[in-house]
Amino acid sequence: TENMNAISSPLGYSGHYGIFPQQSAVETSELLERLSVMRKQECIYRVDDYLQNIPQHSTNVDAWCRSKMVLWCYSVIDYVSFNRETVLIAISYLDRFISTRSERARLVVKDRREYQLAAMTSLYMAIKLFEPKKINMECLAELSRGSYTSSDLSGMEADMLFDLKWYLNGPTAVSFLEHYVSLLPVGTFGTTANRALILENARYEIELSVTQYNLVTQAPSNIAVVALINSIQRMTSVKSIRGERSRIMKSIKFFTGIDPCDLSLGFLITRMHNLRREQTLVLSRRSSPISSVPTNYEQSKVQVPSQPQQASCGHSSPNSCVA
Secondary structure: OOOOOEEEOOOOOEEEHHHOOOOOHHHHHHHHHHHHHHHHHHOOOOOOOOOOOOOOOOOOOOHHHHHHHHHHHHHHHHHOOOOOHHHHHHHHHHHHHHHOOOHHHHHHHOOHHHHHHHHHHHHHHHHHHHOOOOEOHHHHHHOOOOOOOHHHHHHHHHHHHHHOOOOOOOOOHHHHHHHHHHOOOOOOOOOOOOHHHHHHHHHHHHHHHOOOHHHOOOOHHHHHHHHHHHHHHHHOOOHHHOOHHHHHHHHHHHHHOOOOOOHHHHHHHHHHHHHHHHOOOOOOOOOOOOOOOOOOOOOOOOOOOOOOOOOOOOOOOHHHHEO
């Protein structure tokens, strides 16, 4: 008879069910199996440093252009109350598309107008696939202030789908994070450290990380682990529960195969920890009008405005953009 209390991790570790008191042996085993599959999947969805050899030029895309488009995507998603994870998916499409270095991708990375179109199309695709409602393509085109038509968007969509080879359902850092948090031995030793707070803080750090081009080559699983480590450090800073941190960190090493004390993670941990200080993205959602797509790329600090300009979209309210 199989001993259901003994768990062999697909990541190369073995242990006893007692390390995960919130899960049954079967549930824990299934979570670990899913994580193993997700790690294999993310290899297919890798992104290259596609700006590395792009010369600095007024028409070429740079990291700042990407950051502005990410923030615009968040402003749209927040207004219509969609899931911010949809932005992660959209930007994954955008980054991987350019990484293909196809003929259209090479044009996009050297033409900011084309890049804006590709970013808008990526968001449209992600919403269409992963949200219960979709944004009307004509309305999205009008958010460009007349720069693009719905035909431009549909044409870009066809090119992107072809170059991405229809790989549209890769694991995100948030999906890894949710699995990790489900396995944490957390929730019974104080109000400061619990699953909900750890998840919320780590998710926000992941959302911030999307704005940073220098993190595009990082695997989503690594981004999730680092966000989780930083969140736990914050949530277990209270002296009365600080002793639990060691137990939680050991569980992270068990189910991820990554040692939180590994010095190679130092850069990533520090970089993501400092993202909060830059304040490029609000934590809470806003009920403000959708802003028009950015058309200028001045080198100044960019934030999602508290009252972004409303795009008419031919409707009385941006809600009419949502079908």
